[in-house]
Amino acid sequence: MNVRPLGALMVVVSSTLWGWQVAARVEARPRELRALMHLLEVLETDIAYAAVPLPQALRRAERTVAEPAATLARVAAGGLVGPRPAPVAEAWQNAIRQASASAALSVADWAAMSELADVLGASGRDDQIRHLRLAHARLGEAVGPAEAEARRLGRVWRALGLFGGLGVALALY
Numbered sequence: 001m002n003v004r005p006l007g008a009l010m011v012v013v014s015s016t017l018w019g020w021q022v023a024a025r026v027e028a029r030p031r032e033l034r035a036l037m038h039l040l041e042v043l044e045t046d047i048a049y050a051a052v053p054l055p056q057a058l059r060r061a062e063r064t065v066a067e068p069a070a071t072l073a074r075v076a077a078g079g080l081v082g083p084r085p086a087p088v089a090e091a092w093q094n095a096i097r098q099a100s101a102s103a104a105l106s107v108a109d110w111a112a113m114s115e116l117a118d119v120l121g122a123s124g125r126d127d128q129i130r131h132l133r134l135a136h137a138r139l140g141e142a143v144g145p146a147e148a149e150a151r152r153l154g155r156v157w158r159a160l161g162l163f164g165g166l167g168v169a170l171a172l173y
Contacts (some may be wrong), residue, residue, distance in 0.1 A: 008169035015168065019161015023154040028104040030146045032068055033139050036105075036113060039069035040136040043120075048129050054088065054121040055080040068103040072096060072113070080121075088121040112138040 039061050046057035058077035062070050072095045079091030086094070093114065100110050112135045119131040 004173055008173050011169045011172070012162070012165035015165025016158075016161045019157045019159070019164070022161070023157040025104045026153045026157060027150040029106070029109075030143055030150055031066070032103055032105050033109060033143050033146055035066040035069040036072075036109070037136050037139050037143075039065045039073060040132050040139070044129055044132045044136075047125055047132070051125075068099040068105070071102075072099040075099065089117040092117040092120060106142075109139065109142060 042061040042064055043057055046052040046060060047054075050057075052060070055077045058073040058080070062073035062077065065073065075095035075098045076091050079086045079094055080088065085091075096110055096114055096117075116131055116135055119128055121128075123131075
């Protein structure tokens with residue numbers, strides 16, 4: 001029994017799936033940027049108009065935003081309540097670390113969110129709103145290039161997976 005064709009097929013299929021997986025991660029970044037922007041909008045609304053305490057605002061935001069912003073809001077809110085609540089900056093940074101573990105966002109994207117750590121809950125309402133809008137604008141500037149990169153690199157990674165697998169299969173066959 002000749003298993004070479006089966007092995008070649010397995011190489012092509014596995015490399016193609018790998019290429020699709022990498023492409024999906026690249027294409028997730030614009031969606032995740034929009035989710036973070038939505039989180040900032042919800043927080044701004046709650047801080048500006050509802051005067052809701054930050055843990056409650058984060059819990060409310062968690063229910064309306066997509067991942068990884070929902071994880072960020074959930075972990076940050078969890079760190080701010082309980083028998084020994086953490087300082088806001090510490091809870092926010094911890095939440096960023098946990099949310100970034102499975103996200104497709106870049107270090108610069110998370111840096112925009114990280115800058116909010118010292119401001120949220122620690123300054124006046126107007127200052128918090130100003131910083132939320134600034135972070136929103138920074139993330140908004142990244143959406144266009146991220147979408148262009150996702151379109152371009154998504155196709156590249158899919159093709160690389162398929163043709164790379166075909167090349168390896170031909171070399172081994």
